[in-house]
Amino acid sequence: MEAEGSSSSVNAMIIEPASWKRACRDRISSLPDSLLLIILSLLPTIDAVKTSTLSKRWRNLWTQLRHLDLQFSPESFSQNPHYLQKARQKFLEFVSVCLILRKPDPLQRFHLSFNFYDRARHSAMVDVWVRSALERHVEELILDVAHRRVGGINRRKDMYSLPNSLYSYGFLTSLSLTYCEIKLPTNPLCWRLLRSLALMRLTTLSDDLLERIFLECSSLETLILKDCDGKSARTVAARNLKHLTLEELRYSLKLSAPNLVTVAIYGSVMRATHSLKDLVSLVRATIILRDARMGYYNSVDRVANHPLNSLLMDVHHAQVLTWCNCCTVLLALQEIRNLQSPFMRPRKLVLKVTLRRWETPGIYNLLRRSPELETLVLQINAPDACRGPKFIGEFKRVSKFFLSIYSEPKSTELSCLKHHLKNFEVEDFTGLLSNDSLSRAGYLKYQERVLGLVRFILRKALVLEKLTMNMAQMPNFEEISVGNQRQLDTTRKILSFPKASHARIVFLTNGM
Numbered sequence: 284m285e286a287e288g289s290s291s292s293v294n295a296m297i298i299e300p301a302s303w304k305r306a307c308r309d310r311i312s313s314l315p316d317s318l319l320l321i322i323l324s325l326l327p328t329i330d331a332v333k334t335s336t337l338s339k340r341w342r343n344l345w346t347q348l349r350h351l352d353l354q355f356s357p358e359s360f361s362q363n364p365h366y367l368q369k370a371r372q373k374f375l376e377f378v379s380v381c382l383i384l385r386k387p388d389p390l391q392r393f394h395l396s397f398n399f400y401d402r403a404r405h406s407a408m409v410d411v412w413v414r415s416a417l418e419r420h421v422e423e424l425i426l427d428v429a430h431r432r433v434g435g436i437n438r439r440k441d442m443y444s445l446p447n448s449l450y451s452y453g454f455l456t457s458l459s460l461t462y463c464e465i466k467l468p469t470n471p472l473c474w475r476l477l478r479s480l481a482l483m484r485l486t487t488l489s490d491d492l493l494e495r496i497f498l499e500c501s502s503l504e505t506l507i508l509k510d511c512d513g514k515s516a517r518t519v520a521a522r523n524l525k526h527l528t529l530e531e532l533r534y535s536l537k538l539s540a541p542n543l544v545t546v547a548i549y550g551s552v553m554r555a556t557h558s559l560k561d562l563v564s565l566v567r568a569t570i571i572l573r574d575a576r577m578g579y580y581n582s583v584d585r586v587a588n589h590p591l592n593s594l595l596m597d598v599h600h601a602q603v604l605t606w607c608n609c610c611t612v613l614l615a616l617q618e619i620r621n622l623q624s625p626f627m628r629p630r631k632l633v634l635k636v637t638l639r640r641w642e643t644p645g646i647y648n649l650l651r652r653s654p655e656l657e658t659l660v661l662q663i664n665a666p667d668a669c670r671g672p673k674f675i676g677e678f679k680r681v682s683k684f685f686l687s688i689y690s691e692p693k694s695t696e697l698s699c700l701k702h703h704l705k706n707f708e709v710e711d712f713t714g715l716l717s718n719d720s721l722s723r724a725g726y727l728k729y730q731e732r733v734l735g736l737v738r739f740i741l742r743k744a745l746v747l748e749k750l751t752m753n754m755a756q757m758p759n760f761e762e763i764s765v766g767n768q769r770q771l772d773t774t775r776k777i778l779s780f781p782k783a784s785h786a787r788i789v790f791l792t793n794g795m
């Protein structure tokens with residue numbers, strides 16, 4: 284019996300290492316190539332190529348990738364940051380070798396991004412790379428060859444000129460160009476399958492260019508224009524366009540887009556001079572603008588007659604509106620001058636505000652002009668919202684008088700509160716603005732404006748179902764105890780407000 288016991292224990296010792304080896308087998312390598320290629324496609328191409336050193340199984344696997352993401356990063360090609368020139372040279376060699384070794388199978392996406400600092404030398408290389416991608420029937424092409432010189436200005440002579448073969452290529456579905464010069468040929472464009480187009484840092488934007496693109500790219504649905512410059516004189520028709528994004532645009536776009544569904548505009552108040560007409564299909568509109576210079580707010584007439592008023596009227600019938608406090612200031616101006624702004628159709632209204640004194644009349648005006656509003660969201664002190672104007676001169680004198688006599692609107696003037704408003708949400712509500720705590724007097728004024736609006740909504744909204752108060756996270760550990768006490772006091776105040784409905788009040792305290 285002892286012999287049998289010892290024998291079984293010895294056999295167990297022999298079998299155990301074998302089973303341990305089977306358990307520790309490389310399970311990732313045992314996956315089929317289709318799954319491994321999906322994993323590799325999530326990595327930058329330089330990292331995917333490095334996996335070829337793992338084993339024979341991985342040696343040529345990356346050559347079957349359908350996505351090539353070739354972005355210059357000095358850290359990937361040189362351990363010493365002082366050898367930037369050598370890192371650039373290694374990157375150029377890597378791109379050429381990568382395209383040579385990659386199998387001639389169809390390519391879904393080709394993303395090239397590097398510092399195009401030597402046009403005479405790099406243009407021929409980029410032409411070869413682009414033609415290589417076109418030969419592989421690439422569907423999505425991203426070219427970012429921006430000249431990233433510190434303090435530099437976009438100059439046409441520094442831009443990369445697209446090869447003629449690209450204009451006659453008919454398999455593109457998505458095209459993104461940064462710092463590229465577009466010279467359309469006399470022959471019609473072959474981009475009939477193109478659905479998405481992004482043009483960034485383009486200095487030659489013109490009505491003729493956009494007109495040809497909209498006319499000859501019949502499938503184009505998404506257009507992104509960022510940091511472009513040019514001159515506009517007439518309205519361009521974009522009959523099939525559905526999604527439009529304008530960011531930091533120094534080109535006054537005049538567009539007629541009857542099928543446009545979403546529009547987003549970012550940039551400066553001074554450059555918000557676009558004209559969008561015939562937006563009969565518009566569903567979602569986002570307008571987030573930065574403050575103008577101080578002198579801009581020196582005259583009431585200058586601000587009241589700004590083209591931004593026309594732009595707000597162009598998008599006023601969208602079902603979802605996202606506006607910054609510059610828009611609420613303009614609506615407050617309409618109050619002060621007794622101007623009749625158009626009625627709006629938003630079912631959801633998102634306001635990125637700092638909720639200073641001048642924004643409150645604008646918010647009330649928005650409620651008055653939005654009779655079908657169902658959801659109101661206040662994103663207080665949102666990161667992408669401007670800080671609000673600092674009035675001087677004539678504006679300061681007029682605003683002081685107006686705010687001293689301004690009163691809350693009557694219930695009969697706010698149809699949305701009587702029949703439609705069901706959800707009201709306040710985000711990032713705390714006594715802190717940015718990373719600095721307010722003084723006690725400043726905090727009380729800020730809190731009173733927020734709670735005054737909450738009190739007004741609770742008292743007037745007859746069909747309100749839910750009020751959500753999102754308390755912001757305190758930036759410093761020392762402020763947590765103070766913040767907890769403030770939140771407790773705020774919660775008690777809100778719960779004591781009279782309600783016109785049976786609305787639920789929810790308090791969210793993230794990070795407290």
